[in-house]
Each structure stands twice: as C-alpha cells, then as structure tokens.
Amino acid sequence: MSGGLLVVLLVLPGAAAWAGGSGDGALRMTVTVDGRSDSAERPPAVRVGAQVVKRYLLENLGEAQVYGVRVVDPGVPGGAVRCPRQRLAALGELECVARFRALPGVRLATARARGDVPSLDVLSSATARSGYVGVAGGLTLTERVSVGGGRAAVTYTVANRGNQVLHAVRVEDTALPLGPGAVDCGGRAGTVPLLPPGASVRCTATVLRPPGTHRSTGLATGSDRVPTLDAGGAPVPAPTLTARSSAAFTIPAPPGGAGVGGGSGGNGASGGSVRGGVAGVGGVGGGSGVAGVPGTSGGAGVAGAAGGAGTGAGAAGAGTAGAGTGAGGAPGAPAVPGAPAAVPGGVPQAVPPNAPPSVPRAAPTPVPPTPARTAGSVPAAPSQGVPETVPGIGDRQQQQQQQQQDQQRQQRQRAEAVPDDEGFLGRLRRRAREAHEFGVVAMLLLLLIPAAVAAALLGSRVK
Known part of the structure; x- marks a missing residue:
C-alpha cells in the first residue's frame, strides 16, 4: 500500500512540472496584436501607417531554467522582436515586444x-500564429483641361489605389465657379x-471664363x-479620405475686328475738278486789266464732270472776253522742272533714228505740264493742247520724280479747291x-481820273 502511494506521488507532480525536467512542451507562447489575443482567427483591422504592437508572453512549465530566450516573427518588418536579457525561471513568465508600422x-x-537549458543540454521552443489586416484607403485625383471657344x-x-471599397466619392472644384450639378x-x-479597389471614374465639367490665365483645383472626398x-x-472610426489636383490654363483673347478702311476716293475726284472761272482770272496778265474781268464769267465750266473739261471751258470764256484774257489758257505754260522739253507743235520726242535695233523703243508717256499760278488763286489745270512726254529709255528716275510732282500738284489742288458751300461772305x-x-491798276485809276477831271475843268475855265 505504501509503495503504491509513493509511485502515485512521483507521477502526479511530473504531469505539471515534467518530473523536474524540461523539453519542447515545457515552453508555451501567447501573442496579442493591439490587445487582441485571437488575431490568428480574427485579425484586427489596422490603418496602414498606424503603429502595431505585438506582445509575446512566454511561460516556462518546466522546473529547469531557460536561458537566452529569443523570438523570431516573419510578420514583423526586419524581425525586430525585443526580449529581456534574463533567464526564464522555472514555472515563470517572460514578455517580448515588437512595435512597427502597419x-x-x-x-x-x-x-x-x-x-x-544548459543543465540538461536541451533546446526548449514554442510557436504561435498571429497577424492583422492593413487597411489602405488610397484615393487619388488627376485632372486635364482643354480650351476652346472661350470655354x-x-x-x-478619380481612382481607388487602396484595398477597400470607397463609398460616396464626391468630386468638386474649389477654384472654378461651378454651380450645383456642374x-x-x-x-x-x-x-x-461605389469605387472598388483599382477602379477609376472620369468626371467632366465645362466653365466659361474671360480671357487670361486661370487655375483649376480639384477636390475628391470619400471613405472606406x-x-x-x-x-x-x-x-478608431474610418477617416474621410481626401485627394487634390491642380492645373493652370489660359483662355486666349478673341481675334480683333475688321480694320478701319482707307479714306474715301471722293477727295481725289473733287481735287481733280477745277472751276472754269478761276482759269479766266489768269488772263488778267495780258492787255487791259479791266477788260480781263469779264473772263471770270467763264466759270460755268464747273458743271463739267472732269477737271480738264472745266478748265477748257474757263479758257474759252476768257478768250472771248478780250485779247488780254486769251493768254490765260495759252500753251506757253512752263514745263515741269527736270522733264525734257516737248517738240514744238505738240510732237513728243522719240528715240533717235540711229539707235541699235536691239534696243526696244518704248512709247512716250504723256506728262501733264505744271499750270501757271497767280498769287492767291487756284492753279489752273494743264492745257490739253500740247502734251509733254518723257523718254521711256533709261529715265526711270525722271519718271518717278515726275510722278511725285504730279502727286504734290494734285494735293495742292485738293487743298485749294473751292468748296461749293462757301457762302456769300x-x-x-x-x-x-x-x-x-x-x-496797282485801281490805284492808278484813282490817281489818273481826278487829275483828268481837274485838267478838263482848268481847260474849260481858261477858254
């Protein structure tokens, strides 16, 4: 009886303390992740980037002390699990900790x-499975702007780069004046x-902006x-995910309106017309000055359409007024400086007969002569009876000078043309x-007429 009791007493303690020995079953490990001990069956959700804390509780169920305790966990970046540098006593506990970003x-x-276990020359070990789920809510936003027609x-x-479904993603612009529903x-x-992981959706908006440089700032918000x-x-509640984008664009100014047209051609036409009566005044230089006055009545030539016709009428009226007024339209008007003299009789100078056959003979270009001017009067139009020509061989410079003089003369005629509505004054x-x-003539008449009257009165008294 006593022997049997001794055997029982020796076996029962061995069930709890391995009969004073140690082995693989003598070391036990329990892991908690952020306070959860059942992470192997239900891994907790941890926001990506947040801190994760793993605690490893080691229990020595044997009676022998364990030295150099170490923990290796592939779920920890770099395997950085820190354990205290002390022995694990028999029937004692020891905690190792690992901290890292999810x-x-x-x-x-x-x-x-x-x-x-140096005393027994054995290696004691234990294993445990644990982990977590890293929640990544990756919301991104990009934008592109196209311009046309002032718009x-x-x-x-908007795209989901995370690993969770995004809900109620809203897209708006904080810089452009977009109305509701734009x-x-x-x-x-x-x-x-709903925006699943890896999916993207395009949103569009059109806005009318004035010319210039503008900026668009997109904003997307959502939650997993x-x-x-x-x-x-x-x-920790789910945060609001935010993504932003920005783009600058330029609205070009509209093209300018049509340019202002040139001046009316009516000025050139009016400048070309000359009153015929003015040409009659030029005849005062001949014969009796008093007799030349009626020559102004020849101004009826104003009704002519062309300036040359009006001038001819004035010359004709002046010729009927008297011998002196007839010189107003004489063909002896001075020639234009620098132009070759015309052949008498109105025949223009031609190319010399001994010119080589290879030299082409250009037709002479008629050039109107410069009309004679009297002080304070409008220059008379050139006479049509005697044309003056400029040789057409090697005289390009003279032709250009002649054209410039003609243009200046026409400008003077426009400036000095008599307006139709000048009034009586x-x-x-x-x-x-x-x-x-x-x-001068009037002064002479005022002096001579009283002298003649006085001489007549004296003569009558002497008789």
Whole structure:
C-alpha cells in the first residue's frame, strides 16, 4: 500500500512540472496584436501607417531554467522582436515586444520562441500564429483641361489605389465657379456611389471664363467605412479620405475686328475738278486789266464732270472776253522742272533714228505740264493742247520724280479747291484775294481820273 502511494506521488507532480525536467512542451507562447489575443482567427483591422504592437508572453512549465530566450516573427518588418536579457525561471513568465508600422493587406505569420537549458543540454521552443489586416484607403485625383471657344473643359479622374471599397466619392472644384450639378460623373452630379479597389471614374465639367490665365483645383472626398484599432486596442472610426489636383490654363483673347478702311476716293475726284472761272482770272496778265474781268464769267465750266473739261471751258470764256484774257489758257505754260522739253507743235520726242535695233523703243508717256499760278488763286489745270512726254529709255528716275510732282500738284489742288458751300461772305473774301493784282491798276485809276477831271475843268475855265 505504501509503495503504491509513493509511485502515485512521483507521477502526479511530473504531469505539471515534467518530473523536474524540461523539453519542447515545457515552453508555451501567447501573442496579442493591439490587445487582441485571437488575431490568428480574427485579425484586427489596422490603418496602414498606424503603429502595431505585438506582445509575446512566454511561460516556462518546466522546473529547469531557460536561458537566452529569443523570438523570431516573419510578420514583423526586419524581425525586430525585443526580449529581456534574463533567464526564464522555472514555472515563470517572460514578455517580448515588437512595435512597427502597419503595412497594407493581410499580415498573418507564425512566430517561434527558443531558449536553452544548459543543465540538461536541451533546446526548449514554442510557436504561435498571429497577424492583422492593413487597411489602405488610397484615393487619388488627376485632372486635364482643354480650351476652346472661350470655354474650359475640365476632366477629373478619380481612382481607388487602396484595398477597400470607397463609398460616396464626391468630386468638386474649389477654384472654378461651378454651380450645383456642374460636375458630371457618369450621369451622376459629382458623386461616385461605389469605387472598388483599382477602379477609376472620369468626371467632366465645362466653365466659361474671360480671357487670361486661370487655375483649376480639384477636390475628391470619400471613405472606406472601415473602423480600425489603435496600438492600445481602442477602436478608431474610418477617416474621410481626401485627394487634390491642380492645373493652370489660359483662355486666349478673341481675334480683333475688321480694320478701319482707307479714306474715301471722293477727295481725289473733287481735287481733280477745277472751276472754269478761276482759269479766266489768269488772263488778267495780258492787255487791259479791266477788260480781263469779264473772263471770270467763264466759270460755268464747273458743271463739267472732269477737271480738264472745266478748265477748257474757263479758257474759252476768257478768250472771248478780250485779247488780254486769251493768254490765260495759252500753251506757253512752263514745263515741269527736270522733264525734257516737248517738240514744238505738240510732237513728243522719240528715240533717235540711229539707235541699235536691239534696243526696244518704248512709247512716250504723256506728262501733264505744271499750270501757271497767280498769287492767291487756284492753279489752273494743264492745257490739253500740247502734251509733254518723257523718254521711256533709261529715265526711270525722271519718271518717278515726275510722278511725285504730279502727286504734290494734285494735293495742292485738293487743298485749294473751292468748296461749293462757301457762302456769300466767303466768296467775297476769295474774290478779294484773287483780285489783289488789280490793286496797282485801281490805284492808278484813282490817281489818273481826278487829275483828268481837274485838267478838263482848268481847260474849260481858261477858254
């Protein structure tokens, strides 16, 4: 009886303390992740980038001490698990800790703990599986702007780069004045109800802006609606995910309107017309000055359409007034300086007969002579009776000078042309300016007529 009791007493303690020995079953390990001990069956959700804390509780179920305890966990970046540098006493406990940042995805791994028992020359070990789920809500936004017709068309591309479904993603622009519903996301007003991982959606908006440089600033918001745990095991609500984009664009100014047209050609036509009466005044230089006055009545030539016709009428009227007025339209008008003299009789100079046959004979170009001017009067139009020509061989410079002189003469004629609505007083002043040549003759008449009257009276008294 006593022997049997001794055997029982020796066996029962061995069930709890391995009969004073040690082995693989003498070391046990338990792992908690952010306070959760069942992470192998239900891994906790941890936001990517948040801190993860793993605690490894080691228990020595044997009666022998364990030295050099170490833990290796593939689920820890770099395997950085810190254990205290002390022996694990028999029937004692020891805790190792690992702290690191959460990575995206499911992170389950099996950790292994080991220790040495020098007294028995054995290696004691234990394993445990643990892990977490890294929640990554990756919302991104890009945009592109195209310009045309004073409008800017903005295309926003919102994408889910995370590993969770995004809910109620909203797209708007904080810089452009977009009204409610201006952003179209696949037929919905600025909202994407569900955006799976790896998917993207395009949203468009059109805005009218004035010319200049503008900026678009897109903003996308959404949530994965996944609560997580912090390092102490406390719940953390799902945050609002935000993504931004920006783009600058320029609205060009509209093209300018049509340019202002040139001046009316009517000025050139009016400058070319000359009153025939003015040409009659030029005849005062001949014969009796008083007799030349009626020559002004030849101004009926104003009614002529062309300036040359009006001048001819004035010359004809002056010729009927008297011998002196007939010189007003004489063909002896001075030639233009620098131009060759015309052959008498109106025949233009031609190419010399001994010119070589290879030299082409150009037709002479008629050049109107410069009309004679009297002080204070409008220059008379050139006479049509005697044309003056310029040789057409090697005289390009003379022709250009002649054209410049013609243009200057026409400008003077426009400036000095008599307006049709000058009025009675204006006509008197103009006639006074035109007739200042009569001042000397009038002075002589005022002196001679009283002298003649006085001589007649004296003669009658002497008789």
